[in-house]
Amino acid sequence: MKRTIEKGHTLLVDGPACVNLLAGKVEVFGAPLKTGVKIVIRESKRVAFEAKQKAHFDLMLGEKASVEEFKGSTIPASWEKACNTTLAFEEKPVIVVVMGEVDSGKTSFCTYLANKALRKERRVAIIDADLGQSDIGPPSTIGFSRLTLPTLDPFLLNAENAYFIGTTTPNGALNKVIDKLAKMKDEGLKKAVDFLVINTDGWVVGEEAVQYKLRLAKRIAPSVVVGIQQQNELTPILSALKGIKVISIESPPAIKKRDREKRKSLRELSYKKYLKGAKVQSFPLSWVKVEGIPFGTGVTPSERRLEKIRSKLEVNLLYCEETLNLTVVVLEKNQWIDEEQIPNLEEELGKKVKLIQEGDEQGLLVGLHDEEEKFLGIGILNKIDYGRHVIQVCTPVTANISSIHVGQVKLDKQGKEIGISPVFRDYYTSV
Numbered sequence: 001m002k003r004t005i006e007k008g009h010t011l012l013v014d015g016p017a018c019v020n021l022l023a024g025k026v027e028v029f030g031a032p033l034k035t036g037v038k039i040v041i042r043e044s045k046r047v048a049f050e051a052k053q054k055a056h057f058d059l060m061l062g063e064k065a066s067v068e069e070f071k072g073s074t075i076p077a078s079w080e081k082a083c084n085t086t087l088a089f090e091e092k093p094v095i096v097v098v099m100g101e102v103d104s105g106k107t108s109f110c111t112y113l114a115n116k117a118l119r120k121e122r123r124v125a126i127i128d129a130d131l132g133q134s135d136i137g138p139p140s141t142i143g144f145s146r147l148t149l150p151t152l153d154p155f156l157l158n159a160e161n162a163y164f165i166g167t168t169t170p171n172g173a174l175n176k177v178i179d180k181l182a183k184m185k186d187e188g189l190k191k192a193v194d195f196l197v198i199n200t201d202g203w204v205v206g207e208e209a210v211q212y213k214l215r216l217a218k219r220i221a222p223s224v225v226v227g228i229q230q231q232n233e234l235t236p237i238l239s240a241l242k243g244i245k246v247i248s249i250e251s252p253p254a255i256k257k258r259d260r261e262k263r264k265s266l267r268e269l270s271y272k273k274y275l276k277g278a279k280v281q282s283f284p285l286s287w288v289k290v291e292g293i294p295f296g297t298g299v300t301p302s303e304r305r306l307e308k309i310r311s312k313l314e315v316n317l318l319y320c321e322e323t324l325n326l327t328v329v330v331l332e333k334n335q336w337i338d339e340e341q342i343p344n345l346e347e348e349l350g351k352k353v354k355l356i357q358e359g360d361e362q363g364l365l366v367g368l369h370d371e372e373e374k375f376l377g378i379g380i381l382n383k384i385d386y387g388r389h390v391i392q393v394c395t396p397v398t399a400n401i402s403s404i405h406v407g408q409v410k411l412d413k414q415g416k417e418i419g420i421s422p423v424f425r426d427y428y429t430s431v
Contacts, residue, residue, distance in 0.1 A: 003057045003067065010070040011049040012254055015041030016062030024055025029108060030075075030083075030115040031150030039152060041065075044266050046256035047152065048074045070254055078249040079109060082226055083116045085247060089223055092194045094122075095185065097220055099213060099237065100228030102202030103258055105251045107135060107154065109228060110199045115150040122195040125188050126154060129181050130201045132169055132263065137162035138274040138378045139267040140365060140409050142180050144188050155270070161187065162375040164367025166292065166407020167420060168267065170201055174212050182219045198222070210236045217241055264417050271365075271415045274378050277396040283404065285389045292406030293361065293424050294354050295384065298323040305349075312345045313337050318358055319386035326352050330386055333358045358386075360423045365409040366393055371402040379404075380411055 002022075005011050013019055019039045026033040027050045033039070041047050043064060049057070050073050059067060086096055096113065100106045110126060117124045125146040128136035135154035137143025143159040151157055163180035170177045181198070188196055198220065203209045214237065217225055224245040227234040238246045258266075285296040298321035301309070309329060310317060315337055319330035327349055331337070335357065346353050364381040379395025393404065410421040 001059045001061070003059055005049075005051045005055055005057075005069055007051050007053050008072065009051050010072065010074050010254070011051070011055075011057065012068050012070055012074070013041055013047050013049065013059065013061075014064075014066045014256065015045045015047075016043040017041045017065040017067070018060040019047070019049065020058040021049075022056040022058055024051060025053035026051055026055045028152045029111040029150075030113075030119070031152060033152075042153070042155065042266070042269060044256075044258055044262040045153070046254070048252075048254060050075070074252045074254040075112065076250050076252055079112060079252075082109075082247045082249050083113055086113065086224055086226075087117060087120055087122070087195075091223070093189055093196055094194065094224075095196045095198065095220065095222040097198045097200060097217060097222040097225045098228070099200050099204060099225060099234060100202065100251075101204055101230065101233055102133075102263075103255060104202070104228040104230055105255050106130065106199050106202070106228060107133070108252065108255075109226065109249070110197050111151060111154060113226075114147055114195075114197050117195045117197075118147055118150055123193050124195045124197070125191070125193040126157070127181065127184050127188060127196065127198045128154065129177065129184075130199050131165055131167065131177070132201060133266060134270065139270050140165050140168050140407055141367070141375070141378075142177070142184055144184050146191065146193065164369070164375055164378070164405050164407065166365065166367065166405060166409065168409060169420075170203060170212065171208070172408075172425070174215070178212075178216050178219050181216065185220055204237060205233055210240070213237045214240055217244060268415060268417055271378075271411065271417070275380070275394075275396060275415055278379065278394045279396070280382050280392055280394045281398075282385075282390050282392050283401065285391065288391070288401060289403040290391060290406065291403065293384075294323075294326060294328045294356075295321070295386075296389065297321075298326070298328065301327070308348065309345065312348065313341055322351070324351075326354060328354050328356065330356045330358060356423065359383075360421075361406075363410045363412060363418065364421060364424075365407045365411060366395075367405040367407065368393070368395060368397045368401050369403045369405065370400040373403065376401060380415075381406060 128143045137159040141162040143162045145157040227238045230251045318332045368376045377397040379393040382392040410418040
């Protein structure tokens with residue numbers, strides 16, 4: 001379909017859609033749009049095409065797509081002012097941390113700011129630390145990318161580096177998120193970056209969230225924190241930041257709100273992108289280091305001790321190993337025991353007992369790393385062969401795998417997200 005909009009108006013397109021500018025002068029998130037270049041918009045994503053001159057478009061709309069015209073710009077005046085302020089900083093590098101609730105416009109502002117900085121010939125990079133809605137890198141990672149050209153969608157950027165966190169929410173992995181984000185910042189600044197934009201997750205409401213964001217800001221030590229407020233939800237955070245410049249801006253008037261299912265759908269599209277071409281591969285535990293599961297770090301108990309465990313639990317054991325502080329017991333599928341038996345067994349053994357059922361591990365998202373712990377990609381845990389001490393992972397990564405980090409996100413065989421699995425939560429790097 002053809003569409004024409006007047007100068008000063010904005011065309012809002014919700015994907016899935018394909019947009020081709022036929023004529024006119026248009027900007028998207030502060031970046032000029034070239035005529036004849038087709039822009040693909042993902043499902044559940046909205047892109048605003050602002051006409052600087054009368055513009056003519058050719059649109060192809062998918063089943064769930066929509067298009068509407070907005071009179072005026074969807075870029076708030078406060079956004080432009082915030083950009084001008086940060087770009088005027090004389091001391092380099094400039095580090096901008098962006099905070100806001102879910103669907104407040106964080107990614108849009110980060111894109112707008114990065115594009116504006118790029119047009120000022122700054123050496124720009126983005127760190128995406130929004131674990132649940134990450135655009136740079138797979139979900140549950142912190143991703144880094146330098147920009148050489150303006151971008152309309154950070155999802156199209158290639159992650160130069162990423163850190164695997166293993167969950168789509170920081171709650172339960174606070175130290176890990178802060179540590180990895182700080183490390184990513186330091187590494188990014190070593191790559192001749194002089195303007196670094198850091199997007200954060202949407203967890204900002206509640207005392208725990210406030211303390212987390214304050215800890216994060218203190219550790220990162222940014223030049224400025226930009227808070228996107230729809231009402232006054234960031235006030236407890238912004239007012240408590242000391243020694244850091246704070247800029248408060250509003251959400252754009254045409255922000256697209258997404259429900260939980262749509263956010264899940266966007267993550268699944270990202271899983272699909274990073275799992276393309278995946279095949280099941282087997283890794284003996286003698287070849288790789290595995291983190292995040294209580295398996296492969298202990299020794300097999302003596303036969304006498306095994307018999308004691310069997311008699312207490314009244315089941316056959318598929319596998320058992322012990323460390324100084326833990327006894328791991330793996331039961332066959334469909335085997336069940338009375339949970340009240342566990343405290344008695346722990347008292348007799350003198351250590352904590354962890355019960356796992358065969359197959360509990362299936363579908364867990366994993367991060368794959370080389371011997372220097374550089375992120376290589378993701379995979380899906382297919383199976384643990386307890387007898388052969390082998391772990392099976394479905395992944396497109398084929399070389400240099402030295403360590404496998406097991407996360408808490410669980411996927412089915414089609415890459416659909418089931419949710420967060422608590423099975424190995426006690427052994428996950430957290431708090």
